[in-house]
Amino acid sequence: MKKLYPLFLFVILLSLFSVGSVAAQDGGGTGVSDDEVNLIAHELFCPVCENTPLDVCETQACKQWRELIRLKLSEGWTEKEIKQYFVDNYGARVLAEPPAEGFYLLVYFVPPIVILAGLFILFRAFRQWKKNDKDQVDIQIAEANSTSSSDTNDEYIARLEEEMRKRD
């Protein structure tokens, strides 16, 4: 176990060294705050790790990319330009969502089409059921009963008791 301590110390020293070089002061001397960097980094995904936003990714590569965002912001780049820069260099996968173009449009269109199809089928089924339903008497009775508010409680108790009786 003790053999591993030098390794830990090395890791700690390495992290201390990296602090000196990168973040001796808030913003690394660029005047751009961590929050400003994270605002953009949060909407970009690490190209190396799976499904990890850039603002919380622990890899060395992502740390460098965050510093790159800081640098670009200090040079006056806009959020859109910075995102485009990352897309140009690492592909569309760095975006939190695929761009709405070409093949990627499918991601946006398929779910609503399927859901609307489901709704349509349900609606058709309801209409079919209504058409087949010859027995409207129950509904009329229900409406007739509902006109008398004084009966409401009894109706409720009756329903409650009926459901209780039918329980398994």
Place this chain on the structure above:
Amino acid sequence: MLPNLGYGVLLLTFLVTLYSVVIAIVGHSKKSAAMIESARRAMLLTWPLLTISSAILIYLLVNEHYEVEYVWSVTNSTMPLYLKVTAWWGGQPGSLLFWGWLLSSFTSAVAIRKWDRDRDLLPWVLVVAGITLAFFLSLNVFFENPFKLIPGVAPLDGRGLNPLLRHPGMIIHPPAQYLGFVSFTIPFAFALSALITGRTDDRWIRLTRRWTLWAWLFLSLGLVLGMRWAYDVLGWGGYWGWDPVEIAALMPWLTGTAFLHSVMIQEKRGMLKHWNMILIILTYDLVLFGTFLTRSGVLSSVHAFAESEIGPMFFVFIGFTFITSIALVIYRWADLKSETEMKSMLSREALFLLNNLLFLSILVVSFWGVIFPLLSELFTGSKVTVGPPFYERATGPLWGGLMLLMGVAPLSAWGHSTIKTLGRAIWKPALVALLAPIFAFANGITNWIPLSGFTLVALVITVTINEFGRGALARSRKSDENFFVELWNLTKRNRRRYGGYIIHISMVLMGIGILGIELFQTETQRHISIGDTIELAGYTLHYDDLAQFPHEDGRYITRAEMTLVKDGEVIDQLTPRFDIYPGGQPMTIPGVRSTLVDDVYVILVNWEGISANSTPFKVYHNPLVKWVWIGGYVFILGILIAAWPEEEN
């Protein structure tokens, strides 16, 4: 010697399971009661066999037999005993064995029951559960052997369990998730058995009702524990990131929840028999699909899937079970015809059907979001990310619709309801519910999304309390018992209904937490020195000290001490830290002050590098998030009430 014995018993269990499946089929075709009894006993035998195999693995884990590759990969000499035991499910081969052991336990529990009334269902329940068990055992026997030996000299120490898996939540989360996953095999086996034998009435549903509830409890518990684990350990200030692994666990929960509602329609009205079959088939195959997603490597890339040994096996098995099951539904289509038809679009069953549509819509979004990156890689050669904004935008209104239904459906009647009857039942609770957005507006919330959300939450709570209150009041008037006694009697006499209402309450409590963190979370990140402060959302954090020291279990700990101040008063001490485990694996542990109103959540941003002169902290202000966990507790209470056996009259 012991590893060989463990593997030998595993192989024997696999053969016994195959025997049980084959002899059940032959016994059924020859109408041989003796053969079916033999199949039942063979299935019962799998449990002691798998228990022996698992006990051997646990013995090897606890006693540091590093010559076994699995033991070496998930334990080391510094791990405490309980972690060595839970390492059973800490890696792929062990977790597959754990899965098999659970399935064998459940199938044995089913096989041991009295089958007098349902003897015709028995052989096919054994066949379906047995095929599933044989599949999982085959993965262990042929590809992921937990007893595989390391060639040559045994290592002196192991790699140890992934530090992220050492959290108490992660010790309970996987078994809960597996319990939920595995126990859905039982209702599925009964459903298929009903299809094969042609007993398409609701007998299979009644037989498995409690199984389904328990399965759903564990699946839900697995999700909540996973969320809690993510919040406590992953250090990104949230609990749900729409990660594919999370979605893999969510998908069977969605269909399982739809199924729980939908079976009530079949029981009460004899309708939707096709639909219930499809829902249980989907739930079972989504359980397999979720396991496939997380085990095959397909999430990393389609190429990793192609190289994976078990990925293609899963793919084929999912295809086989899905196609066979759907073919059986089609074969029995005419027998599954509804006994009655819907009369009103506002009846309870119609609203339940709408609820099903919403759950299935969330499933469509989730499924499509998970597989789209793979399709993109397959067809365009480049992978894309489908991240939280996609899911949040697409599912937000659907969750809202479900909350609205939770408020409305309890007020509608089975069979028929009209706008008039429903309107008369809902106007009072709706009026009370409007107090919530008025209160929120008065407190400065002007955005329509949280205002609508809080209205729906209040509507569900008001309607549910009203349902309890009206029922108990009506009964106490008739019986001379006091209100609270009747409240208890009411719940006791229809546990499923009132347990279900408590579950609705738990869901909206979680909804409060989700609305709070999703819509009002704020954060800031700064590098500060000892003596400096960070301010966020009216709180001030004083950075008091930084300590770095080795722990006796091998970790190297870096811990900051901070004082939390609000309105000039010290209210708490927070100690965010990060640990480096032997082998260099880091783990970030936040310092959290949690109240019913909000959480102050602070982490040491270890990946930015740390020193006393410039320590990076990230602070999150998470309003209302505690309600997510409170909702979790209420949920467990609700499902215990719903699943508790009814008293015999």
